[in-house]
Amino acid sequence: MNxxxxxxxxxxxxxxxxxxxxxxxxxxxAVDGVNFELEKGRVLGLVGESGCGKTTLVNVLLKLEEPTSxxxxxxxxDLFNTHGQQLRRLRKNIQIVFQDxxxxxxxxxxxxxxxxxxxxxxxxxxxxxxVKMVEDLLELVGLPREAVYQYPHEFSGGQRQRIAIARALxxxxxxxxxxxxxxxxxxxxxxxxxxxxxxxxxxMDLTYILVSHDLRVVHYMADEIAxxxxxxxxxxxxxxxxxxxxxxxxxxxxxxxxxxxSVESVNDLFILPGNVPSAINPPSGCRFHTRCPQVMEIxxxxxxxxxxxxxxxxxxxxxxx
Amino acid sequence: MxxxxxxxxxxxxxxxxxxxxxxxxxxxxxxAKGESFGLVGESGAGKTTLxxxxxxxLPIPPAFVESGxxxxxxxxxxxxxxxxxQKIRGKKVSMIFQDPMSTLNPVFTTGQQITRVLQHNxxxxxxxxxxxxxxxxxxxxxxxPENILSKYPHELSGGQRQRIIIALAFSCGAQFLxxxxxxxxxxxxxxxxxxxxxxxxIRETNVTVLFIGNNLELVSLICDRVGILHRGxxxxxxxxxxxxxxxxxxxxxxxxxxxxxxxxxxxDLTQIALKAEERLAEKGCRYAGRCLKKxxxxxxxxxxxxxxxxxxxxxxxx
Numbered sequence: 001m002n003x004x005x006x007x008x009x010x011x012x013x014x015x016x017x018x019x020x021x022x023x024x025x026x027x028x029x030a031v032d033g034v035n036f037e038l039e040k041g042r043v044l045g046l047v048g049e050s051g052c053g054k055t056t057l058v059n060v061l062l063k064l065e066e067p068t069s070x071x072x073x074x075x076x077x078d079l080f081n082t083h084g085q086q087l088r089r090l091r092k093n094i095q096i097v098f099q100d101x102x103x104x105x106x107x108x109x110x111x112x113x114x115x116x117x118x119x120x121x122x123x124x125x126x127x128x129x130x131v132k133m134v135e136d137l138l139e140l141v142g143l144p145r146e147a148v149y150q151y152p153h154e155f156s157g158g159q160r161q162r163i164a165i166a167r168a169l170x171x172x173x174x175x176x177x178x179x180x181x182x183x184x185x186x187x188x189x190x191x192x193x194x195x196x197x198x199x200x201x202x203x204m205d206l207t208y209i210l211v212s213h214d215l216r217v218v219h220y221m222a223d224e225i226a227x228x229x230x231x232x233x234x235x236x237x238x239x240x241x242x243x244x245x246x247x248x249x250x251x252x253x254x255x256x257x258x259x260x261x262s263v264e265s266v267n268d269l270f271i272l273p274g275n276v277p278s279a280i281n282p283p284s285g286c287r288f289h290t291r292c293p294q295v296m297e298i299x300x301x302x303x304x305x306x307x308x309x310x311x312x313x314x315x316x317x318x319x320x321x
Numbered sequence: 322m323x324x325x326x327x328x329x330x331x332x333x334x335x336x337x338x339x340x341x342x343x344x345x346x347x348x349x350x351x352x353a354k355g356e357s358f359g360l361v362g363e364s365g366a367g368k369t370t371l372x373x374x375x376x377x378x379l380p381i382p383p384a385f386v387e388s389g390x391x392x393x394x395x396x397x398x399x400x401x402x403x404x405x406x407q408k409i410r411g412k413k414v415s416m417i418f419q420d421p422m423s424t425l426n427p428v429f430t431t432g433q434q435i436t437r438v439l440q441h442n443x444x445x446x447x448x449x450x451x452x453x454x455x456x457x458x459x460x461x462x463x464x465x466p467e468n469i470l471s472k473y474p475h476e477l478s479g480g481q482r483q484r485i486i487i488a489l490a491f492s493c494g495a496q497f498l499x500x501x502x503x504x505x506x507x508x509x510x511x512x513x514x515x516x517x518x519x520x521x522x523i524r525e526t527n528v529t530v531l532f533i534g535n536n537l538e539l540v541s542l543i544c545d546r547v548g549i550l551h552r553g554x555x556x557x558x559x560x561x562x563x564x565x566x567x568x569x570x571x572x573x574x575x576x577x578x579x580x581x582x583x584x585x586x587x588x589d590l591t592q593i594a595l596k597a598e599e600r601l602a603e604k605g606c607r608y609a610g611r612c613l614k615k616x617x618x619x620x621x622x623x624x625x626x627x628x629x630x631x632x633x634x635x636x637x638x639x
Contacts, residue, residue, distance in 0.1 A: 049508045050479070157364065186363040186535050191579035213508055220581035257513035259539050266520040266542045269513040 002039040003075075005175055005207050006061070009035055011070035013056050017280060028279045030056040032231035034070075035306075038224075040174075043201070043208040045222030045239060047215065047254065051276050053231040054211045058177050061209070062096055074175070092122055095168040099180040101160035105152040111138070112148040115167045122171055137166040142196060158189030162196070169204065177209045182217060194220055215258055219243055227251045230279055230287045233306055237313020247315045249292050286318065294319060324392075325497060325529045326375070327351040331389030333367075333374055333553075336382055344370050344384070345553040348626065354496075357523060357530040359544035359561070361537050361576070367553040368533045369419070372499045375531075376414060377406050393497070411442050415495035417503045421483040425474040431485050432470030435492065442493045457488040461518060480511035484518065491522055498523075500543075501533045516542060537576060541565050546632070549573050552607045555626060559633035570635045571612050606638065614639055 011034045014027040030053045038044050046054050059065045061072060063079055072079040074090060082090055095118075098104035105114055115134045119125065125133065135145040141162040152160055161181060168176055181197065182190040194217065201208060212218050218225060218239070225242050227235040227250065235248040246252045256270030274291045277283055283290050289299035298318050306316040333345035345367045352358045360368050373379045375391055375398065391398045393414065401409065418424045426434060435457065436450035445453060451470075458466030461484040474482055483503060490498055503519065504512040520543055523530055534540040540547055541561045549557040549564065549572065557570040568574050606612070609619040618638050626634045 049510055187576060187579045188363050191581070194581060215509070216581050254509060258509045259513075259516070259536075259542055266517050269517060269542070271514050271517065272510045 002041060004037050005040045005075055006038040006209075007073040008037070008061070009071045009073070011035070011057070011060060011072065012068045013053075013060055013065060014068045026280050029231050029282060030279060031060065031067075032282075034231075034233060036226060036233070036236060038175075038207060038209070040207055041201075041205065042223045043210055043221050045218035045225045046209060046211045046228060047213065047218055047225060048228035049213070049254075049276055051279070052228045053279070054228055055179065057228070058096070058179060058209065058211055062094055062177060063091070088122070092171040093174045094177070095171065095173040095175075096177040096179060097161070097164050097168045097181050100184050101152075101157060101164050102184070104164055105160055107152055109151070110148065111150055111152070111163060114152070114163060115170055118167065118170045133170070134166075137170055138163075140169065140200070141166045142192075156189070157185040158193060161185060161189070161193055165193075165196070165200070169200065172204065173206070175207045175209070177211070179211045180213070181210070183212070183214065190217070197221070215255060227254070230276065230282050232287065232316065233314070234288065234317070235313065235315045236306065237315075241310070241312040247309055247313070247320055248288075248317050249294050249319070250288050253291075253293070286316070323354045324351045325354045325356075325394065326531075327390075327392040329390045329392075331374070331391065332387040333370055333379070333384060333389075334387050335384050343387075343553060345374065347371070347389075347553075347555060350548065350555065350558075352497075352529060352531060354529055355527055356546060357532060357544040359532045359534060359540035359547040360550055361534055361540050361547060362550035363535060363576070365552075366550040368535075368550055369501055370553075371550075372416060372501050372531070372533060375499065376410055376416060377401070377403075411438065411495065412493045413495055414497045414499065415490040415493065416499040417483075417486055417490045417501065419501045419503075419505055421479050421486055422506070424486055425482060427474055430471055430473055431477070435470065435485070435489060438489060438492055453492075457492055458485075460491065460522070461485070461488045463488075478511075479507055480515060483507065483511075483515050487515070487518065487522070491526065491528075494526075495528065497529045497531070499531045499533070502535065504539070519543060536580075537565060537573075538580070549576070554607055555634075555636065556608065557633075557635045558626065559631065563631055563633040567633075569629060569633070570608075570637050571614055571639075572608050575611075606636075608637075 011031055013031040014029055017026045017028055034057060048054050056065065060067050066080065074094065077090060112131060112134050115137055116130050119130055119133055131148060134148050138145055138147050143159060143162055155163065182193050185193065198221065200206065210218060210221050222239045224237060225239045226233050227248065229250050235242060235251045242251065246255055253270055253272045257272065259269065272291055277290055285300040285302055286304050289295050292299065296318060304316045304318045306314050307321065309315045309320045328347050328350045331345055331347045332343060334341050334343050360371065362368055374386065377398065386399060389399065425431065432454060435454045436447065439445050439450040439453050440447065454470055455466045458469060463469050463481060463484050469481065500519065504515050507515060532540055532543050544561055546560050547564050548555045549570065551572050557564055557573045564573065568577055605620040605622060606624050609615045612619065616638065624636045624638050626636045628634055
């Protein structure tokens with residue numbers, strides 16, 4: 001068994017919604033009690049519709065948000081109980097590649113500054129050495145060394161995403177969060193970026209958390225999958241097991257609604273009725289019961305716990321107990 | 322079968338600082354009445370440029386149409402004046418734009434936007450337009466129409482906005498619909514619903530469709546026939562069955578292979594040449610620079626579309 005790199009315990013993040021003069025302040029329950037452990041060298045895929053709390057969860061893991069309650073341990077150190085120099089050292093180890101490389105790179109900065117900024121902040125090398133480090137990073141992600149003195153607009157979407165990856169890897173992190181790394185680029189560049197990410201993972205001994213709603217991307221990369229719905233994990237476990245036989249009705253619905261070459265007609269696509277309910281007042285009992293095709297009486301009354309349903313995975317559903 | 326849209330020898334160029342670049346070079350393409358035609362290609366292939374050229378929405382300059390004919394119902398759209406085009410847009414040819422987040426005007430309610438189109442294009446009175454707007458909301462299966470019509474775009478979800486845009490596209494009884502990646506940026510669960518809606522409306526209204534997508538799988542759910550576009554040229558053309566099941570052009574094969582299917586199944590990157598060359602070669606096949614099977618002839622002569630059986634055509638020397 002490998003060592004645990006990240007451990008999340010009962011993580012909760014609520015955002016306040018100010019009430020009016022006569023109404024009470026309310027809370028958006030973005031992440032509501034999430035537990036998981038991630039081993040070194042593994043890839044965790046985080047799946048769910050927009051608004052289910054994926055991004056909030058990731059922001060808390062990066063310490064961009066303080067959690068309402070719960071704990072996050074990175075290699076045994078409590079992320080929210082570290083300060084000063086110790087925190088600086090810790091931050092080097094957790095990096096992120098954002099969704100849209102058209103927004104995440106400053107258009108007025110040279111590539112040298114974009115990739116070099118984290119290096120400058122943490123290692124403070126002399127300029128000549130900085131340039132060399134940036135050049136090495138560019139080479140690592142498959143871009144020409146000359147790119148150091150170019151601006152982001154000179155690159156295509158796929159190339160920009162490579163720059164974003166180079167920046168994330170600049171400090172030799174241990175854990176990299178990939179927030180929809182290929183959602184804004186086309187299929188050919190996506191294939192290249194995905195295989196680059198897998199190469200880098202092996203080369204640099206990285207652990208990934210992959211946020212995506214493209215199930216094929218998740219299938220390709222992930223070792224384990226967590227399916228999120230309204231701030232909670234509804235299914236969590238070994239990727240292959242979940243893809244072979246999704247257990248939770250929500251996971252099944254997600255899989256059946258994706259188009260693939262084997263689907264003959266649009267009418268074979270599965271449609272989940274309704275929208276994601278409001279996270280301010282989530283439905284009682286099981287949060288999925290308002291849209292679940294196999295809803296039972298108990299579902300609206302009692303919340304199903306996330307329990308082990310077979311050797312490789314956990315799920316939260318009354319049908320499975 | 323009568324042809325509703327017929328494009329011949331269309332060449333669209335862009336003037337850039339480095340000179341003139343050819344973005345579209347279509348020898349001939351026709352879409353029959355009642356047909357759903359899909360157009361697939363990577364970003365920068367010229368899919369959206371074609372849509373804009375048909376509607377004469379291209380920014381001129383930097384773009385300009387070098388030559389060609391776009392016949393719609395036997396009339397050349399490229400010869401039409403702006404005034405005449407305004408009578409065609411929306412009424413005869415309508416379009417579903419790519420991004421549901423930015424297509425609607427954020428300072429008007431959705432109801433104002435829909436009724437304005439109806440008043441202007443169909444000459445309805447305000448009350449009639451309102452009534453029709455409610456009907457349209459029912460058509461696109463949005464529950465509680467009055468409530469939705471009184472809302473501003475930012476109050477609606479991506480799926481709801483896209484449904485409103487679809488309602489607008491179908492509002493004036495157009496016979497020809499251009500759908501430019503209508504489900505991009507939507508969640509899979511929402512995407513499935515929007516796709517089914519589009520398919521149903523197409524069937525009911527018998528509208529002719531040009532459906533643009535960057536994903537062959539998605540396009541195959543809506544369309545009867547598909548064309549693969551590479552750097553402004555059609556490289557493969559045929560029915561969905563022919564192209565999806567028996568892809569013949571190396572570029573189509575690459576597009577299909579680039580989609581990850583199995584866990585860690587190695588995406589064979591040798592098949593996906595690293596990047597398209599910045600400039601177009603002076604002569605020869607435009608795909609030759611990235612093609613693995615290229616031979617001497619590919620660099621010298623541009624391949625024409627040739628018939629390889631059924632309704633299946635490819636532009637390749639091999």
